[in-house]
Amino acid sequence: VKANDMKIDEIVGGVIQGDRSLLARAITLIESNAPHHFERAQEMLNNLLPHAGKSIRIGITGVPGAGKSTFIEAFGQMLCEKGHRVAVLAVDPSSTMTGGSILGDKTRMENLVKHPNAFVRPSPSGGTLGGVHRKTRETIALCEAAGYDVILIETVGVGQSEVIVRGMVDFFMLLVLTGAGDELQGMKKGIMELADAIVVNKADGDNLSRALKTKSEYNQILHFLQPATKGWETEAYTCSSLQGDGIEDMWNVIGKFVTETTKSGGFQTRRKTQAREWLNSSIADQLHQHFLQNQAVKDILPQIMEDVMEEKRTVSSAVELLFAKYTGRGF
Amino acid sequence: VKANDMKIDEIVGGVIQGDRSLLARAITLIESNAPHHFERAQEMLNNLLPHAGKSIRIGITGVPGAGKSTFIEAFGQMLCEKGHRVAVLAVDPSSTMTGGSILGDKTRMENLVKHPNAFVRPSPSGGTLGGVHRKTRETIALCEAAGYDVILIETVGVGQSEVIVRGMVDFFMLLVLTGAGDELQGMKKGIMELADAIVVNKADGDNLSRALKTKSEYNQILHFLQPATKGWETEAYTCSSLQGDGIEDMWNVIGKFVTETTKSGGFQTRRKTQAREWLNSSIADQLHQHFLQNQAVKDILPQIMEDVMEEKRTVSSAVELLFAKYTGRGF
Numbered sequence: 001v002k003a004n005d006m007k008i009d010e011i012v013g014g015v016i017q018g019d020r021s022l023l024a025r026a027i028t029l030i031e032s033n034a035p036h037h038f039e040r041a042q043e044m045l046n047n048l049l050p051h052a053g054k055s056i057r058i059g060i061t062g063v064p065g066a067g068k069s070t071f072i073e074a075f076g077q078m079l080c081e082k083g084h085r086v087a088v089l090a091v092d093p094s095s096t097m098t099g100g101s102i103l104g105d106k107t108r109m110e111n112l113v114k115h116p117n118a119f120v121r122p123s124p125s126g127g128t129l130g131g132v133h134r135k136t137r138e139t140i141a142l143c144e145a146a147g148y149d150v151i152l153i154e155t156v157g158v159g160q161s162e163v164i165v166r167g168m169v170d171f172f173m174l175l176v177l178t179g180a181g182d183e184l185q186g187m188k189k190g191i192m193e194l195a196d197a198i199v200v201n202k203a204d205g206d207n208l209s210r211a212l213k214t215k216s217e218y219n220q221i222l223h224f225l226q227p228a229t230k231g232w233e234t235e236a237y238t239c240s241s242l243q244g245d246g247i248e249d250m251w252n253v254i255g256k257f258v259t260e261t262t263k264s265g266g267f268q269t270r271r272k273t274q275a276r277e278w279l280n281s282s283i284a285d286q287l288h289q290h291f292l293q294n295q296a297v298k299d300i301l302p303q304i305m306e307d308v309m310e311e312k313r314t315v316s317s318a319v320e321l322l323f324a325k326y327t328g329r330g331f
Numbered sequence: 332v333k334a335n336d337m338k339i340d341e342i343v344g345g346v347i348q349g350d351r352s353l354l355a356r357a358i359t360l361i362e363s364n365a366p367h368h369f370e371r372a373q374e375m376l377n378n379l380l381p382h383a384g385k386s387i388r389i390g391i392t393g394v395p396g397a398g399k400s401t402f403i404e405a406f407g408q409m410l411c412e413k414g415h416r417v418a419v420l421a422v423d424p425s426s427t428m429t430g431g432s433i434l435g436d437k438t439r440m441e442n443l444v445k446h447p448n449a450f451v452r453p454s455p456s457g458g459t460l461g462g463v464h465r466k467t468r469e470t471i472a473l474c475e476a477a478g479y480d481v482i483l484i485e486t487v488g489v490g491q492s493e494v495i496v497r498g499m500v501d502f503f504m505l506l507v508l509t510g511a512g513d514e515l516q517g518m519k520k521g522i523m524e525l526a527d528a529i530v531v532n533k534a535d536g537d538n539l540s541r542a543l544k545t546k547s548e549y550n551q552i553l554h555f556l557q558p559a560t561k562g563w564e565t566e567a568y569t570c571s572s573l574q575g576d577g578i579e580d581m582w583n584v585i586g587k588f589v590t591e592t593t594k595s596g597g598f599q600t601r602r603k604t605q606a607r608e609w610l611n612s613s614i615a616d617q618l619h620q621h622f623l624q625n626q627a628v629k630d631i632l633p634q635i636m637e638d639v640m641e642e643k644r645t646v647s648s649a650v651e652l653l654f655a656k657y658t659g660r661g662f
Contacts, residue, residue, distance in 0.1 A: 038651075046645060137646070138647070190524065193521065221552070272640040272641075276639065276640050278646050284618070286654055291614065308606050309606045311383060311472075312380055314469060314472070316372075316373055316376075316465060318610055327621070
């Protein structure tokens with residue numbers, strides 16, 4: 001029986017009981033781009049929302065090669081062994097173009113995927129980044145309703161993906177390699193200022209002393225930046241996903257973060273702000289699409305855009321003209 | 332005779348001839364919030380646009396006390412004495428709240444305002460920041476049509492004003508004081524990454540050696556950041572608006588910037604991109620206003636927003652419900 005054919009309350013009940021196979025099918029329903037699945041998915045979600053929200057949402061980013069998968073494997077296993085239930089999701093902008101996925105290859109986390117407390121799901125593929133965004137946020141809610149209390153969301157640093165992930169997590173971690181100076185020059189603008197922790201990975205063997213040096217270089221730079229979370233000092237740490245060193249320490253750092261921001265109220269405030277901003281940006285996206293699909297707008301927009309770009313027409317008069325067409329009247 | 336009562340072609344002709352008093356009246360027409368002035372202002376602007384675009388647009392920002400006014404006074408006078416015609420405008424977010432203006436007090440630039448080659452205009456007051464934005468961009472075009480070949484746009488670092496000014500200028504300058512470390516910690520996120528030059532002001536007397544040290548500290552940090560303009564290396568400089576040291580050097584830096592980016596094509600590309608982004612953001616603003624003014628939307632938005640913020644309702648279903656009301660149908 002496909003989730004698409006099942007009764008909503010059966011799926012809802014199964015997810016709440018932590019049935020992994022029903023959870024997977026529920027996610028598939030959310031990921032469906034078929035319009036007739038949308039109503040079912042939303043009904044299911046609105047029934048599951050009262051059971052969601054009770055997790056720590058952690059974002060993890062870093063350039064390719066920074067060791068995100070091995071870190072998540074080590075970090076996730078450590079949490080599972082402590083009795084936590086860990087869901088691993090991904091936001092992968094490249095999947096919107098190629099249909100492929102950074103987490104498609106589950107063998108990258110072969111030990112973690114076998115653990116009964118872990119649930120690993122590749123990035124939804126196809127569609128727009130906005131679609132991936134929505135599906136990931138709704139998948140978080142499903143996983144929480146299914147009892148996962150730690151949600152790890154991996155992303156590669158492409159396009160706006162870090163900003164999107166920062167907007168859906170409580171704690172955001174940037175994984176880096178040794179050689180801060182060199183790496184920083186290739187690093188995207190503003191990304192360090194999104195992070196609650198910078199983790200210098202692969203701090204083992206011959207690389208250890210360089211990793212410690214890199215950590216202190218990052219700490220020097222962080223000193224000059226405003227922290228991502230008010231009242232929390234972003235610091236650099238080292239870890240070895242291979243040896244396990246520093247992995248549990250990162251969990252303690254996150255625990256301290258949650259305790260302090262819950263006490264100050266910042267934790268709940270951020271979640272509310274994130275929800276509000278997501279609604280506002282979704283409304284803006286929908287308005288934009290509605291506008292671009294208008295035939296009268298379609299007919300004149302290319303020429304108007306050209307005129308504005310050549311500074312032959314003012315933006316004000318362009319907007320006026322477009323809106324007169326859009327609304328079918330002057331305004 | 333007020334500009335509002337004059338014929339459009341009289342105003343247009345006068346502005347093109349560089350008539351300062353007509354230029355001032357034309358700007359007043361643009362700044363008018365009266366709906367019946369809008370059509371006239373747009374007709375005037377569309378007639379003047381063919382004469383606009385031939386200037387270097389320079390943005391200048393810095394915290395209060397960084398010496399923006401004294402720098403602009405010294406820099407503007409030096410340019411006027413070289414035969415340039417210099418217009419000084421301002422984007423002041425506080426004017427949207429208080430009706431006051433950072434450039435309202437013209438005595439701050441008392442020598443520059445007297446120079447026949449200079450035109451100083453306070454920030455438009457009242458209205459939204461979006462309105463100030465539009466008015467400033469349209470005033471740039473008017474000043475260019477009137478023959479001003481250097482446009483200086485001052486802004487204090489409040490809200491999104493630097494991002495707005497960065498979006499309307501060719502070259503963006505950040506004025507700072509000595510003590511980089513201390514100042515940087517209070518500096519807004521990402522602002523250094525908007526700048527094409529960082530100028531350590533007040534590099535004179537007892538302050539000179541500290542200014543040189545601060546310059547080298549900024550250069551160290553800039554080394555780690557991506558430049559604001561592709562192919563241009565943002566550097567820190569020192570100057571003394573009081574003594575005049577370094578003022579002409581900054582003009583040489585800008586000249587080099589314009590030469591290099593014109594050669595690479597980056598100069599024109601940025602202007603086109605700026606115009607496109609401004610049109611897109613104006614459309615988005617207008618769509619948002621249109622949406623918020625819809626009575627059916629007004630009736631349900633507060634409760635829906637509340638439910639989304641409490642994670643009781645999904646964003647997808649909230650958007651669906653709002654759009655069904657907005658468009659008067661399901662979709």
